[in-house]
Amino acid sequence: MAATREIRDRLKALATGRLEGRSGRAYWRSLEELAAEPAFHDQLLDEFPSLEPVLGSRSRRDVLRIMGASLGLAGLAGCDFGPPQEKALPYVRAPEFEVPGDPEYYATAALLGGYALPVLAETHVGRPVKVEGNPEHPVSRGATDLFAQAAVLDLYDPDRSGATTRLAQISTFDAFQIDLIGRARELEGRRGSGLALLTGAVTSPTTLRLIERARERLPELRWFVHEPVGNARRHEAARLAFGRILDLHPRLDRAEVTLCLEADPLGPGPAQVPNARAWVDQRRAKMAHGELPKLYVLESTPSLTGAKASEALPAAPAEIHNATLALAQHLGIGGIEAPELPLHLRAKVLEIALALERSGEAALVMPGAHLDPQLQALVFRINQQLGGLNRTLVATLPVEARPEVGENSLPALAGAIRTGEVDTLLILDSNPVYTAPADLDIGDLLQTVPFRVHVGAYQDETAALCPWHVPLAHPFETWSDGRAVDGTASVIQPLVRPVRGGRSMHEVLATLAGEPQAEPYEMVRATWRRVLRGRDFEPAWRQVLHDGFAEGTAAETQSVEARPVEAPPPKKPGAIEAVVRPDPSVWDGRFATNAWLQELPKPFTKLTWDNVVAVSPAFAVEHRLDNGDLVDLSAGVRRVRAPVWILPGQAERTLTLHLGYGRGRFGGVGSDLGYDAYRLRTTDELWVIEGMIVQAADASMPLASTQEHHSMLGHHLVREIGIGELAAGRSVVPKEHHRPTLYPEWDYETYAWAMTIDLDACIGCNACVVACQAENNVPVVGKEEVLLGREMHWLRVDRYYSGEASQPHVHFQPIPCMHCEKAPCEMGCPVNATVHGPEGLNQMIYNRCVGTRTCASYCPYKVRRFNFHDYTADEPPTLVARRNPDLTVRARGVMEKCTYCVQRISAARIEAKKEGRRIRDGEVVTACQQVCPTRAIVFGDQSDPDSMVARAKASPRDYALLAELNLRPRTSYLAEVSERPAGDHRLEGEVREF
Amino acid sequence: MPHRPDPYGLLARFENVEGLLAGVGAVRGAGYTRIDAFTPFPVEGLARAIGFEERRLPWIALIGGIVGGAGGFLLTYGLNAWDYPINVGGRPLNAWPAFAVPAFEMMVLFAALAVILGLLILNRLPRLNHPVFEVPDFRRATVDGFFLLIRSDDPLFRVERTGRALEKAGAVGIDEVPS
């Protein structure tokens, strides 16, 4: 401590220009001592993978060994677990002291693309273990997306950067500050000209305030924003249509007829959770009145929204462009050149136009955020024409802080560098070298900037080109703040001291602003004195920490009017186009080292550990391609070799490229996965690449998909009922009581735990899968094991197609353990290792299991998972701290499966016993149920007729999977609801196997 | 003449099964009772011929079987329905059709063990040495020799007389079995 204080003084001295000669020798010596330790070499290897030839192998064992090698770092990075010094308030109760085994919940937030998703983080004795959505928050409402669920794993990720480095040598943050302060003083001389900041999208009030402070000191400072998957074009469109930058929010809870043009409101992204909730609320409300909201989707590649649409039409981007123009024409918007359209599309557009007009104010047309701004502006105009603008499509002031230069200003930055206007560049939490459009050659440009700093969580591609690298702390490690998609501001509380010694971005900005010694905590409080203006600060602050957000800070709604804009000219369809999308699991690549997300089966392909080029079945036939075949994609001079995957519902002549892979050597988990789609993007072809040339490479690679079959082969696994039938009071399967059985009736006096899963509400977002993995310490097994069919997910989401392969219906079906009352698995176990609990749980007693695997062979749902290897023990030691202490971890040779989160049931039971009452309905919430954005999963005691689950099971939509086996599964499903007339058995329709 | 101790008995060898059976008949007719016969393979009726009747082994097997079967069922029932009663797959605790299988196996096992033990005990085996082994020619009993033994503790036993009787009965060779 003393040493640090000394340093602080010296820094102050520096900052004020009175530098004494003696530099803190003691400190440096201690560093050398540090360097003498063998662990130091490990650290070097870890920081600079290129030094480590072994790295890059993706075999499970190698990965784990390598990840394990960085064990020492957690300690080495000079940080200790434990609660932060500053006072943070537990959410539920504020204990005077830690009660081991008694989790505390802190209100904080997870970040995606700069946007905050408010969460409650469960910590055990100071170790963050799991996050849940913040039920009081208007955006989260208790749910989260998969990224927030996985965020806690990043916290313990041994691949995260662990030390400040200079020219690939371990340095210290203080040394960096000294250097930066020196530089800043120099810049001060020329009012900061030549200084450039590059950040990702910023919603954090504190970050913004600090940038302003820096600007006060260095007025010429230029700030650029680069968010690979951002709102740039949406904002540009708003500027065109409304004259200023605005956020536009779809109100699916108000829309009755919706048309999505390449828009994916239910798909992954900062707005997924609120959109999904709004969508399902509206759908349920309508259903109660025997109707369904209409959802049309025109998409070039399957999206989650398309999967839930009344009708999803695959169409090439150009066709969608033209269809939009045609629609505008129908609606009588002038100045539009008549586009040419294939007949079926033209007819469909007419139909949709009529439907939209009929619903008038309740109509909503959503353009994809990445579409050509002119086209989006036209769509806003269409909404106005229909009367939905300001009602189903609401504009608010932008949530992201906006630099003057304009967003997506990476080209601007490149230009500035080229013209030599930048000699000092601070890259804050952005990785342009990897994510920039290929034509900018940002890598080469960067190196022409004399003073470059990279502040980021990883030693990534950009860090490798910056003399200075400062490790960025995880949001759960430091004080910060941010705003949710609706603008509501949250304070981000640290749950733990930096595990890997990361630093807050605020500290860097503060140093720039001339306050090197400022503490993040104080900086955030300073900001919030402004945010909470007009309130008694301390109580208000405490309230915010407690709630996790500040009431009434949502972005102001603006009543807008779309002014006429010149419509874009029609496009000529025909050429092979490629659309670029963020990866459903690793987004723009920022989650590349997250093993949970890497092994998460992607919604449609069910692929893990790789990205692919999605092609339509017709395209595959035409080019004689099969899954895993490698093709060479070339657009102009840029070429990439990638494996193809045949995707039903893909537009015929359109390819889909997913971002976020092809990192080369990137940590233990993220190395050598997939191909890099960024290499094909240019500044003007960010999202659609026209004239793509595809050549088969006569080679193929194995791809680890967890579901090889697409069709239900005529079995009624996913059932659906027409809304008409439903309204007429018919039920999807005859409501029969138990079928006859030779076995005795067992009565479950206490509770009878049961679950229903609403297939109509399930959007296949996968959040439940990750939540289950986090809650139950489900191990990651690696690509080879997945290829063998040994993935361990306790909860999987099955995906089936019905109808035509060119335009299929997609059905998602989450499959946990069914907890059969007449469980065949139990009968098969020779050692009583799986038996039935008094509350009807199908229990697995790990330490009794000898691994005969009879239970799994007998399980008709194949939900049991076997530890073929010692998966848990092979996990990197740093991850041990992440594990949920309420569960045992499973050893080699032991069977495991979904337990209905029995640990949560026990916790509730203990509480109930303490208060001498029964467990209340809704008191036990399983991990998958808690995270679900559409509340598709209901859990509870079915013996209580008033319980939510009992009522759900009484629904006419309720049916049991494989009911004919008469196993009396406790998990049952609510059938999908379709607009189809009765007797249309399209679900039985076969699709070609791919 | 010097008196020598009685031998264990006289061992006569016959040409073949028929010879032996005839010999046994003759000797029995002469009133000898303490006799035994040795053949390379089981000869039908030979045991009866030398006056041996026994029906104990089947009963021993039966008892073994009953003990094993009952024990087997009690074991399974006791462990799954009584000592550790737990809901397994919603099946009845006393799943006797299932328990019948291990019970049956136990029955077979115990019956087999019982009858084999019975065999050894009744036959007083293992007994590695026996006076008849002293007769060198006796080795042929396991090859092609059919022997008849009259033990010296037979009331009518007199070395010479008995020897003559055996010769008359058609023995091709007679040896004294030293005691």
Next chain:
Amino acid sequence: MATVHPESLTAPSVDYRSVTRDVAAVPLAFPSPRAWWIGFGISCVGVLIFLVSAFWLFYRGVGIWGINNPDFWGLAISNYVWWIGMGHAGTLISALLLLINKGWRNSLNRFAEAMTVFAVIQAGMYPILHLGRPWLFYWLIPYPNTMTVWPQFKSPLEWDVFAVGTYLIVSVLFWYVGLIPDLAGVRDRAKRRVWQVFFGLLALGWRNSAIHWQRWQVCYWILAGLALPLVISVHSGVAMLFAGGLEPGWHTTIYPPYFVLGAVFEGFAVVLLISITLRHAFRLHHLVTDRHLDMLAKLLLAFGLMTAYGYLFEGFGAWYSGDLYERQTLQDRLSGDYAWAYWGAIALNFVVLQACWFRAVRRSAAALLAIGAAVTVGMWLERFMLVTTALYRDFLPSSYQAYVPTFWEWSLFLGTIGVFFFLFFLFVRLLPMISMFEIKEVLQEEARGGHRAAPS
């Protein structure tokens, strides 16, 4: 080779003395040491392969195999079924034919029983080897323990523990009881002290007393009577391991008889292989005559046809049930990823077998050797097919996944074959491989029946 008297089971040259001479000579003055050493050496290599595979298995866990979700069992279990099935013919030849008083079995029962014992040993090892935590295998045995947990007797797997255990013990004892008199026989011919002691101890001092013979016969018959239902119960239990589950293709009532018949069928094939090989190796044509082969071939044909009936009705049942999943599995068997196993089984177990309708084939050692080999392989294919086709595609198409055995699964299988031969080589070297006294019985009966001159 010896010419054969129409009804006689053995060549006329055979008499009491020659029987003992020829048979006892093998352990005492081993006729063909060089061939034996070669074979024994090879089987030792097999044992080594077994040890290595088992060690690696225990060290790394069943993950080294190709098994996955849903194919949780794979080779380990199909080999288990195959091995245990092989044993049954031995017991049947000994017990059944003894009870129905077929003298001709007396030339075959000894090594048939040996085969049983050795095969059951292989089978018994598999369920333990395939465990996820093999070091805890004893938890399947009901013993008082501090966990106060007991085995679960509703599980077919638990039945197998009892069935296979009993079967191993009983068949060893049955074999030994039958051996005692011949051990005495060898003892009496033994010249070297070591053999005298060795066989002397094993023979328990047996002295061919008529009274002993009488009790021995009763005991032997009772054992035979017990062994017969035992065999049926054992393999029915094995079949229940599958029929007990709900998996389409397993959950059917014909499984127990279907499995038992298949097992005996397979066993007879192996007996054929062994008897032909042994009589050739030790020139025992006068003891194991073409008539014996003829009998075996007829039995093989009979059981083969019964097994074929099983195939037929398994398919019919699936089709007639109208159950989509059953039909799906049937279709997978006929045309799925493992159709080769199904059709291989049909070809080797049924088609090839039809040659046995011809007397000439039934009496040609070479032809029978080929047929026996075919059936042995065919039955393995069938077992593999039954285990795998049901699992790799059961109910939910989402879980479909193919199964490919890895090197370590094959090597372990090869290893068990090595162990089997290792034991068998020791057997032929050390013990009278043909029942001397029982053949003499036959000679005596034939003599009485006037089929041949009275032996002396």
